[in-house]
C-alpha cells in the first residue's frame with residue numbers, strides 16, 4: 001500500500017462534484033496562484049505553525065501541524081464511512097489539493113481502491129502535470145474538475161509563476177480522449193475576469209470543441225486568516241469580489257458563444 005501526505009478531509013462536501021462527497025486534500029502544489037485559497041497546501045511537507053485564537057481581547061497561542069502521512073488504506077477506510085450518503089445522493093469521493101497529481105502514485109492507488117469499492121471518483125486538478133500522469137492517473141477518474149485560469153502565458157507566469165502550456169495541452173488531450181470534464185474558472189477581479197481573458201478562454205474552448213459544463217467560481221476572501229497564520233503575503237486581501245449581476249454578465253458571454261456555463265452561488 002502506498003502512503004502520502006493529506007492535509008484535510010472534508011465530509012458532506014456539496015461543491016466538489018455531484019451529490020454528497022468526501023473531499024480528500026493532498027498536500028503540495030507546483031503553482032503559486034497569488035489568490036490561492038489553500039496556501040497551507042502549497043508546501044509538499046508536513047509543517048507545524050503557530051496560531052492564535054482570540055477570545056474577547058485575549059489571544060491564546062497554540063501550535064497546529066498541517067499535513068499527516070496516511071496510507072491509501074487509511075484514507076479509503078475514512079471515505080467508506082460515508083458510503084450510505086454517496087449511494088443516496090449519487091455522490092462519492094473527490095481528491096483535491098494542492099495539486100493531487102503532485103503525489104501521482106498515491107493518487108492512482110486511491111482512485112483504484114475507491115473504484116474497486118464502487119465509489120464514484122472525482123479529481124480536482126490544475127492540470128499542471130506530466131502527460132504520463134494525465135494518461136495513467138487522471139484519466140482513471142470518473143470526473144475531472146479542471147481549473148482554467150489565464151490563457152495569456154505571460155500573465156499566467158506573472159500571477160501563477162509557471163507557464164500554462166502544459167495545462168492547455170493536457171486539457172486538449174483529455175478532451176480529445178472524451179474524458180468527463182467540468183472546467184472551473186476562478187473569477188479573480190482584474191486578473192482572470194478581464195474582457196480579453198474571458199474571450200480568450202471562450203475562443204480556446206470553442207476551438208477544441210469543448211461541449212461540457214463550465215463553472216465560474218467567484219472570488220471569496222476566506223483565506224485571510226490562513227495567510228496571517230502562515231506569515232505569507234496576501235496579495236489579494238484588498239480585492240473586492242464581484243456581485244451577482246457582474247457574474248451573470250460573464251456567464252452570458254459563455255452562453256452566447258454556445259458554451260454551457262453557470263456560476264457557483
Ligand code: SF4
Pocket residue numbers: 029030031032033035036037038039041042097098099126
Ligand atoms: S493551483 Fe490551487 S492549490 Fe495550487 S496555488 Fe493555485 S489555487 Fe493554490
